[in-house]
Amino acid sequence: MHAIKCHSLSKKYGRKRALDSITFSSSEPKIIGIIGRNGAGKSTLLQLIAGYIRPTSGEVTVFAQNPYNSLFVSANSMYASDEMRFSPKFTLQETLAKMAAFYANWQAERALKLMTYFQLEQESYYHHLSVGMKSIFRMIVVLCARCPLTILDEPTTGMDVAVRKDFYRLLLKEYIDDPRTILLSSHLLSEIEELVEDIVLIHEGKKVLHLPMEELREYAIGVSGPTAQIQSVVAEHDWLMKKEITPGVTYGVVKQSDISLEMFQAKGLVAEKVAVDDLCIYLTDGDRGGINRVFS
Numbered sequence: 166m167h168a169i170k171c172h173s174l175s176k177k178y179g180r181k182r183a184l185d186s187i188t189f190s191s192s193e194p195k196i197i198g199i200i201g202r203n204g205a206g207k208s209t210l211l212q213l214i215a216g217y218i219r220p221t222s223g224e225v226t227v228f229a230q231n232p233y234n235s236l237f238v239s240a241n242s243m244y245a246s247d248e249m250r251f252s253p254k255f256t257l258q259e260t261l262a263k264m265a266a267f268y269a270n271w272q273a274e275r276a277l278k279l280m281t282y283f284q285l286e287q288e289s290y291y292h293h294l295s296v297g298m299k300s301i302f303r304m305i306v307v308l309c310a311r312c313p314l315t316i317l318d319e320p321t322t323g324m325d326v327a328v329r330k331d332f333y334r335l336l337l338k339e340y341i342d343d344p345r346t347i348l349l350s351s352h353l354l355s356e357i358e359e360l361v362e363d364i365v366l367i368h369e370g371k372k373v374l375h376l377p378m379e380e381l382r383e384y385a386i387g388v389s390g391p392t393a394q395i396q397s398v399v400a401e402h403d404w405l406m407k408k409e410i411t412p413g414v415t416y417g418v419v420k421q422s423d424i425s426l427e428m429f430q431a432k433g434l435v436a437e438k439v440a441v442d443d444l445c446i447y448l449t450d451g452d453r454g455g456i457n458r459v460f461s
């Protein structure tokens with residue numbers, strides 16, 4: 166059974182098309198990175214999967230059910246974002262105690278140990294915590310709930326570098342202890358690259374690609390050398406990005422399926438793999454150019 170299945174999934178807000186005909190699915194437990202720039206549609210996709218909002222068209226199913234208004238999906242999934250709220254009446258300890266009633270696999274002991282490790286006071290209230298501390302508390306709740314579908318929408322907001330590292334380690338340990346489907350949205354692929362098995366890259370509401378992480382690492386080659394020589398190897402339409410760095414010298418990025426690293430190197434050109442974050446920028450930059458365009 167598919168944990169998640171989206172078919173031609175679209176969401177419009179008034180005339181704004183936030184999500185445009187997205188199709189993707191995932192069956193076995195996996196950590197999937199949902200990557201995209203600001204406003205790409207990541208949260209909209211995750212909220213549709215969580216059943217928080219309804220699609221304008223297309224279909225989404227979670228464990229073969231429409232997630233919107235589904236008690237079954239609610240009981241088996243958890244969506245955490247910085248808009249997640251907890252009752253202001255309860256302390257952190259009381260909030261955790263309530264979770265046991267809702268989530269069958271609730272890890273009470275681990276939650277308390279994590280509270281101690283991250284120096285969260287049990288008698289504090291969520292609305293009194295700092296931005297980073299709120300993120301830590303949400304992470305404890307969402308991971309200790311051990312739902313078959315765990316949705317983390319930019320989970321590291323406000324966390325300092327050390328806590329981010331701890332969070333990713335904890336996420337991986339939790340996943341190994343109890344494999345489940347985890348959707349993790351982020352702007353920074355390099356930060357989660359060692360963690361995720363699959364990547365869904367979204368741009369302006371559309372799916373650009375859905376690939377295993379290893380394939381994304383092999384997706385493109387960066388090459389530099391004399392412009393005329395490079396042009397003799399690569400056809401104009403094959404470039405993901407190309408720019409003249411000094412007169413007569415070009416740096417460009419080309420899909421590896423069209424051409425191999427060795428083919429460039431055999432011609433004496435400098436060719437190397439492209440960092441995944443840079444690749445995502447090239448795949449989503451369109452004709453916007455760089456920030457320099459603003460100053461020119």
Ligand SMILES: Nc1ncnc2c1ncn2[C@@H]1O[C@H](COP(=O)(O)OP(=O)(O)OP(=O)(O)O)[C@@H](O)[C@H]1O
Pocket residue numbers: 178181182183201202203204205206207208209210352
């Ligand atoms: N409730 C809403 N009403 C109107 N427009 C919305 C609403 N929610 C999202 N949008 C618009 O839909 C688009 C996608 O937004 P979304 O929040 O899904 O992007 P995102 O990839 O999560 O962005 P970010 O990384 O900046 O959080 C944006 O243009 C946003 O302004």
